[in-house]
Amino acid sequence: MKKIIFALALLASVQVANAQQLKDADAAAKKVEAAKAATLNEKKAANMATWLKLGQTYVDAYNAVQGNGYIGAGESDLALLMNGVKPTGNEQVTIQGEPYTVQHYETADYYFSNGRLAFIVTTKPAVENPLGEAVKAYKKAQELDVKGKKTKDIAAAISAIHDKYSNDAVAAYSLQKYAESSKWFEAAAEVSTVEPYAQLDTNAIYNAGLTAWIASDIDRAKVFFEKCLEHNYYGDDGDVYARLSTIAEKQGNKELSVKYLEDGFVNYPKSQSILIGLINYYTTSGGSTDRLFELLDVAKANEPGNASLWYVEGNIRLKMDPPQVEEAFKAYDHCGEISETYEYGYIGKGIYLYNHAVEVQEKASFEMDDAKYAALVEEYDKTLKAAIEPFEKAYEVSKDNEIKLTIAEYIKNACFRFRDDPVYKEKYEKYEAVVASGK
Numbered sequence: 001m002k003k004i005i006f007a008l009a010l011l012a013s014v015q016v017a018n019a020q021q022l023k024d025a026d027a028a029a030k031k032v033e034a035a036k037a038a039t040l041n042e043k044k045a046a047n048m049a050t051w052l053k054l055g056q057t058y059v060d061a062y063n064a065v066q067g068n069g070y071i072g073a074g075e076s077d078l079a080l081l082m083n084g085v086k087p088t089g090n091e092q093v094t095i096q097g098e099p100y101t102v103q104h105y106e107t108a109d110y111y112f113s114n115g116r117l118a119f120i121v122t123t124k125p126a127v128e129n130p131l132g133e134a135v136k137a138y139k140k141a142q143e144l145d146v147k148g149k150k151t152k153d154i155a156a157a158i159s160a161i162h163d164k165y166s167n168d169a170v171a172a173y174s175l176q177k178y179a180e181s182s183k184w185f186e187a188a189a190e191v192s193t194v195e196p197y198a199q200l201d202t203n204a205i206y207n208a209g210l211t212a213w214i215a216s217d218i219d220r221a222k223v224f225f226e227k228c229l230e231h232n233y234y235g236d237d238g239d240v241y242a243r244l245s246t247i248a249e250k251q252g253n254k255e256l257s258v259k260y261l262e263d264g265f266v267n268y269p270k271s272q273s274i275l276i277g278l279i280n281y282y283t284t285s286g287g288s289t290d291r292l293f294e295l296l297d298v299a300k301a302n303e304p305g306n307a308s309l310w311y312v313e314g315n316i317r318l319k320m321d322p323p324q325v326e327e328a329f330k331a332y333d334h335c336g337e338i339s340e341t342y343e344y345g346y347i348g349k350g351i352y353l354y355n356h357a358v359e360v361q362e363k364a365s366f367e368m369d370d371a372k373y374a375a376l377v378e379e380y381d382k383t384l385k386a387a388i389e390p391f392e393k394a395y396e397v398s399k400d401n402e403i404k405l406t407i408a409e410y411i412k413n414a415c416f417r418f419r420d421d422p423v424y425k426e427k428y429e430k431y432e433a434v435v436a437s438g439k
Contacts, residue, residue, distance in 0.1 A: 025107055025126040028064035031057045032127050048144040055137035055157060062130040062164065065107035066120050071167065073117045078110070095174060111174070119171035131161050135191055142195055151196045158197035162188050166204065169211075178215035182208050186224070202233035206240070218247045238268030242277055257281075262295055269299040269312050279319055292316065307335040307342040314348050328352070336393070343403065346394035353387035354410055381417070388414050388427070401439055408434040 035054040044050045068081040087103040087110070094100070095111075100118065103110040107124040110117055127133070138154050138161075145151065169184035185208035192201035209224030221243065228240045235243075241264025248257035258281050264274040282289045296316070300309050310331045317328035328348075335345025357380050364376035388411055395407045412431040418424035 025061070025064040025124075028057070028061040029126040032061050032130075046144070048141050048150065051137045051141035051144065052150065052153070055134045055141065058127065058130045058134035058137060059157070059161065059164075061126040062122075062134070065122050065124060065126050067105060067108060067110075069110055069117055069120060071117055071119060074115055075112060075117075078117065096176065111171075119167065119174055121171050121175070122168075131164055131191075132187070134161055135194060139194060148196075155197040158191060158194050159199075162191045162197070162201065165191060166201075169204075169207065173211060178211045179217065182211035182215060182217070182220065182224075185211060200231065202228065202231050205231065206233060206235055209240075209243075210235075213243060218250060222247045234264075234267065237273070238264045238271045239273050240264075241268070242271070242273035245274075245277055254285075262291075265295050266298055266302075269296065270308055275312065275316065276319075279316065289320065305338060307338040307345065310334045310338065311342075311344045311348055314345065318348075318352055325352070332390075341397050341399070343394040343398040343400075343407075346390040346397070347403075347407065350387045350389075350391035350394060350407075350410065353383055353390070354414065357384040357387060357414075384414050384417060392427075405435065405438065 032054075035050075035057040038044045038050050039054060067085065068083070069078050070081075073081065085105065087105055089104040091102050091104070092099065093102055098113060101112040103112070104123075107122065107126070109121045109123055111119050111121070135158065138157050141150065142154050145154065165184050165188035169181050169188060172178075172181035172184055185204045189201050189204035189208055191197075192199055192204065205224050205227050209221045209228065212218075212220040212224065225240050225244050225247070228235065229244075234240045241260045245257045245260035245264070248254075248260060258278075261274055261277045261281065264271065265278055268274055278292055278295075279289075282292050293313070293316075296309065296313055300306070303309060314328040314331035314335075317324035317331065332345040332349040335342050360376055360380040360383060364373055364380060367373040367376055391407050391411045391414070395404055395411065398404050398407065408431040412428060412435055415424045415428035415431065419428045
């Protein structure tokens, strides 16, 4: 979720506001009235230029109250851009754990993070619904542009309005005004479909649903998540399916809830949110988990060369109650048979053995019977040593430096226990050096 929201925030950060001075807000409003009056004249209303001008004056009215600031500008830069316009006040606020400096102007608030303008919030609009009215005007201009002379100009104007709605959505999200943010994301999604721009923003549709979800308005969230599916947009790792499943369950429709999970699993078998949802359903509903493996078999049939599907099977089997360890290890081992460069099967096996060894060690620490304690220590040593081999294999085949470093940390920790043995001492020193060097 946050990846999508923040990606949009990054997009918004490079949009320059092309704004008028704050003092020109009243003048901008008067221009809107004059432009509206022109549309009441029958002859002028038939002229495309009249509607283009009305659209632009509405956009100017939107910009006027926000001033000359632009997202990403430094405070010193804005001192020049604002041409002497001073804030009416300043304050320090904390939003979602992050500190912000707020500069209050007559019609807008500027929020700074680390000395840069993060977002702008309009507090006194010059006219009501300026962007929505601008869109209406541009639609009328498009209707009158029968020869397509202004197609590019109108498309660019619609695109700019879409970006402004997106900026407002991100600002509201940043202020934790999630219901308001959802409204602006919806507006951004709707305007993205307007001709001649017509580039559907599925990201905005998703974010409209996501912010509604955060605002606990699940009925509204459902509308947008269903639209996501209509347009083949599934969110981060298929989480649209998982969210719709949760909504269906809250609304008392368990059959639809599991259907969303099953549909999502076929398309996103590695999605943890979907996988956990399915496991929880099949292990708590009293039904057979065979259906879960049937779904996995469908995914395998679609992609027989996809080693990650056997990795997923291993994960599922280890999460069963009780864990199906032997079957899980077979699935993990099969990953390497499918792809010699796929490290996750080895990692899955190594992590299970390592974590199991830690559990045995903890159990031994509370054991008072000497014989039982000795048996637990023997099991601990055997399991910890067994974890080293798959970890080393994973280290050998992995091409990802971050993954290799994590694996090296596991191997180093495991070998430390047996460093009195020259073989393990050599391994310990090798991987300790890897961890220390960071590569």
